[in-house]
Amino acid sequence: MLLLDILISGLVLGGMYALISMGLTLQYGVARIMNLAYGEFLVGAAFLAFWLYSTIGISPLAGLILAVPLAFLANWAIYRWLLTPLVRRAKSRGQLEVDSILATFGLLFIVQGIALVLFGGQYYSYGYLSVPVSILGTTLALNRVIAFIFAGLIGVGLYLALTRTRTGTAIRAIAVNPTAASLVAIDVRTASAFAFALGGAMVAAGGVLVSMFLTFNASMGVVFTMKALIVVIVGGVGNVLGALVVGLALGVIETGVTRLVDPGLTLAVTYALFMIVLLVRPQGLFGSAVR
Amino acid sequence: MSLARAPLIALAVLAALLLAGLPLVASGYVLALAIGMLNFTILATAWALFSGPTHYISLASAAFFGIGAYTAAMMAETVPWPLVLVAATLAGFAVALVVGLSTLRLSGVYFVIFTFGLTELIRQLVTWYEVIVAGTVGRYLFLGMPQSTIYWQLLALAVAVLVIGWLIGRSRLGLAARVIGADEVVARHSGIDTTRTKIVLFAISSAIMALAGAIMAPRWTYIDPAIAFNPMISFQVVIMALLGGAGALFGPLLGAVPLVLLFEVLQANFPNAYSILLGAVFILIVYGLPRGVIGLIEDWRPAASRSVATLPSRAPRDPNVLTISDLKKSFGGLSAVDSVSFDVRPGEIIGLVGPNGSGKTSVLNLISGALKPDAGQIFYLGRPINGANPETIARLGVARTFQLVRVLPSMSVVENVIPGFAFRARHVTGAAAHEEALALLARVGLEHRAATPASELTYIDQKRLELARALALEPKLLLLDEWLAGLNPTELEEGIALIQSLRFDGLSIIMVEHVMDAIHALCDRCVVMNAGRVIAHGTPRLALAEPEVVRAYLGEDDA
Numbered sequence: 001m002l003l004l005d006i007l008i009s010g011l012v013l014g015g016m017y018a019l020i021s022m023g024l025t026l027q028y029g030v031a032r033i034m035n036l037a038y039g040e041f042l043v044g045a046a047f048l049a050f051w052l053y054s055t056i057g058i059s060p061l062a063g064l065i066l067a068v069p070l071a072f073l074a075n076w077a078i079y080r081w082l083l084t085p086l087v088r089r090a091k092s093r094g095q096l097e098v099d100s101i102l103a104t105f106g107l108l109f110i111v112q113g114i115a116l117v118l119f120g121g122q123y124y125s126y127g128y129l130s131v132p133v134s135i136l137g138t139t140l141a142l143n144r145v146i147a148f149i150f151a152g153l154i155g156v157g158l159y160l161a162l163t164r165t166r167t168g169t170a171i172r173a174i175a176v177n178p179t180a181a182s183l184v185a186i187d188v189r190t191a192s193a194f195a196f197a198l199g200g201a202m203v204a205a206g207g208v209l210v211s212m213f214l215t216f217n218a219s220m221g222v223v224f225t226m227k228a229l230i231v232v233i234v235g236g237v238g239n240v241l242g243a244l245v246v247g248l249a250l251g252v253i254e255t256g257v258t259r260l261v262d263p264g265l266t267l268a269v270t271y272a273l274f275m276i277v278l279l280v281r282p283q284g285l286f287g288s289a290v291r
Numbered sequence: 292m293s294l295a296r297a298p299l300i301a302l303a304v305l306a307a308l309l310l311a312g313l314p315l316v317a318s319g320y321v322l323a324l325a326i327g328m329l330n331f332t333i334l335a336t337a338w339a340l341f342s343g344p345t346h347y348i349s350l351a352s353a354a355f356f357g358i359g360a361y362t363a364a365m366m367a368e369t370v371p372w373p374l375v376l377v378a379a380t381l382a383g384f385a386v387a388l389v390v391g392l393s394t395l396r397l398s399g400v401y402f403v404i405f406t407f408g409l410t411e412l413i414r415q416l417v418t419w420y421e422v423i424v425a426g427t428v429g430r431y432l433f434l435g436m437p438q439s440t441i442y443w444q445l446l447a448l449a450v451a452v453l454v455i456g457w458l459i460g461r462s463r464l465g466l467a468a469r470v471i472g473a474d475e476v477v478a479r480h481s482g483i484d485t486t487r488t489k490i491v492l493f494a495i496s497s498a499i500m501a502l503a504g505a506i507m508a509p510r511w512t513y514i515d516p517a518i519a520f521n522p523m524i525s526f527q528v529v530i531m532a533l534l535g536g537a538g539a540l541f542g543p544l545l546g547a548v549p550l551v552l553l554f555e556v557l558q559a560n561f562p563n564a565y566s567i568l569l570g571a572v573f574i575l576i577v578y579g580l581p582r583g584v585i586g587l588i589e590d591w592r593p594a595a596s597r598s599v600a601t602l603p604s605r606a607p608r609d610p611n612v613l614t615i616s617d618l619k620k621s622f623g624g625l626s627a628v629d630s631v632s633f634d635v636r637p638g639e640i641i642g643l644v645g646p647n648g649s650g651k652t653s654v655l656n657l658i659s660g661a662l663k664p665d666a667g668q669i670f671y672l673g674r675p676i677n678g679a680n681p682e683t684i685a686r687l688g689v690a691r692t693f694q695l696v697r698v699l700p701s702m703s704v705v706e707n708v709i710p711g712f713a714f715r716a717r718h719v720t721g722a723a724a725h726e727e728a729l730a731l732l733a734r735v736g737l738e739h740r741a742a743t744p745a746s747e748l749t750y751i752d753q754k755r756l757e758l759a760r761a762l763a764l765e766p767k768l769l770l771l772d773e774w775l776a777g778l779n780p781t782e783l784e785e786g787i788a789l790i791q792s793l794r795f796d797g798l799s800i801i802m803v804e805h806v807m808d809a810i811h812a813l814c815d816r817c818v819v820m821n822a823g824r825v826i827a828h829g830t831p832r833l834a835l836a837e838p839e840v841v842r843a844y845l846g847e848d849d850a
Binding site: 102103113 | 346348350393394399400401403404405407408411412415416418419422423522526529533563564565566567568569570571572573574577578581
């Protein structure tokens with residue numbers, strides 16, 4: 001049952017991608033910040049979880065309680081102090097995109113540099129709940145299954161919050177059109193800061209969960225940023241459901257390529273699919289054409 | 292070449308000659324530092340060649356540098372060195388073409404994202420190839436090339452890059468890139484093939500980076516993909532170009548030299564915190580010097596242009612300037628243009644009127660190529676133009692203005708007009724274009740503001756400027772989208788007189804307009820639209836009095 005095997009392992013991995021990408025779609029789709037340092041916060045959270053577990057013995061799941069609010073505050077501060085001047089200065093969306101890309105590109109090297117100073121360049125992992133469980137004949141590590149369940153809970157929670165609450169509705173309105181949103185009395189600046197911070201909190205949650213089963217090092221953030229960007233664009237910018245579906249699909253495709261072709265070619269395949277989607281449907285699979 | 296330039300050029304030649312003598316006197320350490328400066332000057336200048344004017348940010352310098360270095364590592368043992376350099380340049384050029392063809396047709400941010408991951412992608416592909424196919428993890432490179440040889444090669448390349456940059460800046464290619472950076476839509480409607488411009492510039496810039504990589508390769512005796520494709524290089528190149536100022540030819544040079552020194556000091560004294568400090572320097576530059584050092588030194592550089600290409604022009608004869616038949620366009624379920632047919636005869640002014648949302652601007656967009664029709668035919672001077680690109684249609688002599696005024700804000704008034712001259716079928720460039728541009732500005736009443744940045748014009752003057760830009764294309768058909776809207780009574784009178792005078796020059800005009808006085812004064816015929824359909828057609832007096840037209844404007848009861 002190789003195919004079922006690929007499907008289940010792929011969905012478990014895809015759940016992580018979906019969670020990470022939903023955070024990025026909040027940052028880019030709502031707050032209009034193209035955050036190239038996004039993956040560095042994932043790695044940062046992974047190191048935090050590692051440190052908590054290996055020195056104080058706090059389980060990563062309990063570590064979430066610390067990491068998520070911390071990341072929320074940190075990202076809120078970044079938006080407030082680092083990015084708001086750029087938002088104010090930008091005359092157009094295009095200019096904000098360019099400025100935010102450059103500013104977060106610098107931020108990437110700062111965060112990565114801090115991680116390098118603290119932990120060095122080597123790979124880290126820790127064995128938490130790495131006991132095998134069997135699901136439909138496929139053997140998986142328990143930590144992967146738990147991570148997937150947590151990712152699912154967080155993702156569903158976000159989806160409900162966005163579709164069922166006033167704040168969520170305001171955030172979705174800004175994703176469609178910030179100018180129009182401010183015309184119906186939505187405080188765009190505050191809501192954007194909130195969305196950016198929420199996105200940062202989600203990627204931190206992703207980082208803690210990923211650290212339970214993946215080996216990681218200080219310079220791996222770029223790969224996660226890249227994958228999340230691809231998922232967000234293929235899924236349609238600002239579309240949370242699109243990020244969820246495409247994230248899961250990416251996990252399955254990567255697992256398939258790893259098992260059937262070669263682990264070294266996963267990124268190439270991801271890129272190829274990205275290009276095909278861009279050329280056929282530039283607005284993303286689930287996005288609607290703007291203008 | 293002006294006389295004022297001559298001493299500068301003499302100075303540059305002297306500087307290059309002096310620099311060429313450096314290896315004869317300098318120590319090994321100084322020479323190594325100079326090699327670093329030259330390398331980054333080349334990379335940053337090449338980067339700015341494309342990203343400077345177009346504002347398309349490439350984060351893939353390391354990918355192309357690495358392609359060159361790795362090509363050299365694979366070939367140097369078996370092939371003569373000059374051939375290695377040629378192969379590396381071609382490899383960089385080819386990869387850039389593939390990347391450009393697939394991403395540069397899209398909006399800028401996709402290009403940035405793609406280049407962001409390109410280095411990692413190519414590194415993984417090369418690693419995979421080495422491990423699976425070639426069965427190695429890296430390459431040894433024992434050429435024994437002395438530092439001075441590398442230095443001289445880099446110096447020659449640096450000079451070449453600056454000369455290439457200078458030539459491109461003066462060419463129509465450079466002008467096209469600057470217009471793209473200012474407003475891509477205007478660029479296309481000025482007759483610029485934007486995709487081709489971007490791809491050509493990106494490929495040239497990438498080929499130079501690959502060549503620099505190949506020249507630098509012998510400095511390492513061992514090269515593996517992680518060394519060749521080091522993402523830090525992309526990052527440093529962008530910082531240097533931004534610090535110096537990516538908009539000017541010598542900007543990146545001004546950034547590269549001090550930053551190579553700074554990085555050297557940082558790396559020597561704070562090897563651990565190097566990346567943190569680099570990031571901080573970068574952020575400071577983005578916030579503090581958005582236009583770079585050069586932006587502080589000079590405000591803008593007057594840009595002349597010279598012809599590089601010719602375009603065929605032919606115009607088969609046809610009694611009508613424009614014939615539209617059964618034109619259709621819908622957006623989702625909404626039928627914006629539904630079976631519209633009309634024609635425009637030489638020297639005629641057609642008024643396109645109707646309530647808001649009736650499809651008038653869509654018709655203009657279909658004629659000018661901004662939209663592709665779902666069905667129907669558009670013949671311009673007897674040749675079909677439906678579905679053609681905006682730039683092709685503009686070059687044939689169909690010019691337009693926009694309902695929401697679009698000028699190139701960062702460029703001066705006269706520079707706004709020059710693209711039309713430079714990219715039309717019978718193109719004029721250089722001083723002649725400047726002269727004609729001033730004459731055209733005089734015609735619309737803007738001659739006294741020629742040197743002002745377009746962003747500083749009032750709304751009315753921006754409208755005048757848009758008209759001048761359209762006229763620079765030497766159009767036979769002019770599309771005006773509510774050009775008279777928002778003018779005060781005096782200005783309206785002047786505007787009407789101006790349009791009238793264009794007709795006497797033999798232009799045909801389609802004007803979308805709500806100002807009824809102007810329609811009665813100017814239009815030979817009116818096409819009245821409602822909900823995407825033509826509901827009346829004829830002289831303004833008759834067409835506007837039709838019961839259906841009154842109903843469309845005023846509602847059922849007043850008919």
